[in-house]
Amino acid sequence: MTAAVETTGLGKRYGSRWALSGCTLAVPTGRVVGLVGPNGAGKTTLLSLVVGLLSPTSGSITVLGAEPAATGRQMGRIGFVAQDTPLYSNLSVADHLRLGAHLNPGWDNDLAQGRLEQLDLDLGQPAGSLSGGQKAQVALTLATAKRPELLILDEPLASLDPLARREFLQVLMEIVAESQVSVVLSSHLVADLERVCDYLIVLVSSRVQVDGEIERLLASHRRLIGPRRDPSTLPKNQQVIEASETDRQSTLLVRTEEPILDPAWTVEQVGLEDLVLAYMRQAPSAKRVRLATLGVQP
Amino acid sequence: MTWLTWRQYRTQILVALGALAALAIILALTGPNLAHLYDVAVTTCKVHNDCSTAKAAFLQNDTDLQTALGVLVIVVPGIVGVFWGAPLIARELEAGTYRLAWTQSVTRTRWLALRAGLIGLASMAVAGLLSLMVTWWSVPFDRVAMNPFGSFDERDIVPVAYAAFAFALGATMGLLTRRTLPAMATTAVAFAGTRLAVFLWVRPNLNAPLHLTVPDTLLLGRVSTGTLDPRDWITSTQTINAAGRVIGENGVVGNGLQVGFGITRGVTISGVGSCPNVVIPPLTGHLRGPGPAGPLLAQRCLDHLGVRDLLTYQPAGRYWTFQWCELAIFIVLALLLVGICFWWVRRRPA
Numbered sequence: 001m002t003a004a005v006e007t008t009g010l011g012k013r014y015g016s017r018w019a020l021s022g023c024t025l026a027v028p029t030g031r032v033v034g035l036v037g038p039n040g041a042g043k044t045t046l047l048s049l050v051v052g053l054l055s056p057t058s059g060s061i062t063v064l065g066a067e068p069a070a071t072g073r074q075m076g077r078i079g080f081v082a083q084d085t086p087l088y089s090n091l092s093v094a095d096h097l098r099l100g101a102h103l104n105p106g107w108d109n110d111l112a113q114g115r116l117e118q119l120d121l122d123l124g125q126p127a128g129s130l131s132g133g134q135k136a137q138v139a140l141t142l143a144t145a146k147r148p149e150l151l152i153l154d155e156p157l158a159s160l161d162p163l164a165r166r167e168f169l170q171v172l173m174e175i176v177a178e179s180q181v182s183v184v185l186s187s188h189l190v191a192d193l194e195r196v197c198d199y200l201i202v203l204v205s206s207r208v209q210v211d212g213e214i215e216r217l218l219a220s221h222r223r224l225i226g227p228r229r230d231p232s233t234l235p236k237n238q239q240v241i242e243a244s245e246t247d248r249q250s251t252l253l254v255r256t257e258e259p260i261l262d263p264a265w266t267v268e269q270v271g272l273e274d275l276v277l278a279y280m281r282q283a284p285s286a287k288r289v290r291l292a293t294l295g296v297q298p
Numbered sequence: 299m300t301w302l303t304w305r306q307y308r309t310q311i312l313v314a315l316g317a318l319a320a321l322a323i324i325l326a327l328t329g330p331n332l333a334h335l336y337d338v339a340v341t342t343c344k345v346h347n348d349c350s351t352a353k354a355a356f357l358q359n360d361t362d363l364q365t366a367l368g369v370l371v372i373v374v375p376g377i378v379g380v381f382w383g384a385p386l387i388a389r390e391l392e393a394g395t396y397r398l399a400w401t402q403s404v405t406r407t408r409w410l411a412l413r414a415g416l417i418g419l420a421s422m423a424v425a426g427l428l429s430l431m432v433t434w435w436s437v438p439f440d441r442v443a444m445n446p447f448g449s450f451d452e453r454d455i456v457p458v459a460y461a462a463f464a465f466a467l468g469a470t471m472g473l474l475t476r477r478t479l480p481a482m483a484t485t486a487v488a489f490a491g492t493r494l495a496v497f498l499w500v501r502p503n504l505n506a507p508l509h510l511t512v513p514d515t516l517l518l519g520r521v522s523t524g525t526l527d528p529r530d531w532i533t534s535t536q537t538i539n540a541a542g543r544v545i546g547e548n549g550v551v552g553n554g555l556q557v558g559f560g561i562t563r564g565v566t567i568s569g570v571g572s573c574p575n576v577v578i579p580p581l582t583g584h585l586r587g588p589g590p591a592g593p594l595l596a597q598r599c600l601d602h603l604g605v606r607d608l609l610t611y612q613p614a615g616r617y618w619t620f621q622w623c624e625l626a627i628f629i630v631l632a633l634l635l636v637g638i639c640f641w642w643v644r645r646r647p648a
Contacts, residue, residue: 051401076403086394095305102301103402
């Protein structure tokens, strides 16, 4: 099976600043993939490269086995909901549907009409007067009704209130259930991702810190609490992701496929949010590297 | 894509068509009357043998409308560039909607080709129709005024090229500034600058100009054009001395052709020379200064010194060559700018 997205050493430079550099990752098909990372990790740049809004400065990228946005047909295979869900503010919702129908050969008008009817939207209303949640729903409808094989959503939840967020995710889950479309969804709200995603990629400073099926990630990570102990003395199959300690006690987040046998440890499940945060903290940020070269313990 | 372009521009295009239709009605109502007045003036003046007065009187008809139409043909290409060209890409970049437009099943190249093609052609059509109407309406005036190069920018085919250029310039400025208002402002300035530069430095030399030497009669208060056709375009008038050296331009020699005089010393023309034998009689009585025969005698001195005017001109017969050349210049500039837009949209988006 070809990957939905495959990149090798992918980089994008603006002037002298690299928004993304040396990014190598593979996104599987048939999944709802959550892409998480702190601001500035390169999520938006990466997704813009995937949909062909940007062209790479270095490295290579293939999307559904082809160069992004090289042909109209290839573009028809990918649906995109951009950050802040841009719409033409002076065009009505109905005009946006006409836009979709005119610009996409694979347009499914019944699907689009049906979705918007569910939302109880006045189709004659100019898009500029819609609420953030309604705009996001219209943008999602536009991206879905072209019947894509891969749906890319860049921070669609960021500007929505909790209720609108929940409704948006509800619709997204219905779409996935109906069409078996592959989805990549970027966000920094791990709790929301957990609701819809079954695969996770944590991106920090253009690097994949961890990726995999969410169930397996949760199953293979444990928090160990016990008497103070040097983390390097743990068994080889237990990889320490994060360690903190008080005078008497060590708290470790470890990755292991094996059961924890040492009775000295109290073993706890790790939530997805804690897991993601641990991997984000683990990344060598620029600040930490600088402190390390000065010989200072961060 | 055609639909989206039409949807986004339809109001403006309908307004433009409405304005053109209104203008067409005004011109259709006044035009035939002008043609009639012209026929009357020209036929009767031959009978009375005083055509210059009759022609001057004819030119006084509808002067406000003449001026307004001239201004309109000059500014409409600029307006098209500012209001249709500048927002073409800038508005999409500014509002972020390029991310919507460029992620449908249409490549960016095709998006730009259709959009720029349709609105660019509309721009050219508007300017072309306007010029066609104004040129038709002005035929009687142009026949009387006999100054085709004076209304060169307002007639025939060049306004079409100006519109194409202004439109492409607007689109390019939109890419560079990424904001609609700055794009509009820079388009207006750059368009006016380019038009002025071509008018001042390129158009007079589009074809190697011809020269004609005529007696200098400036001191007699008239400009001599010798055997030139009144419709010829005189691009410069230089004053030369007997040796053929240029000593002045546009009737000004040295310190403004100061004529020195004296009863015994004769006439001295500063910067040119003196004629000791030509003596200007001073004013009589208690008045001082050269007498009434001064200009005539000074003129005699100029002739004696061999001062002449060198006219540089483009003959009227080159009018259409010049129209086509200027059209070509602005179309080529427009195509270059459109090329930049395509390169940018393909290679360096967002």
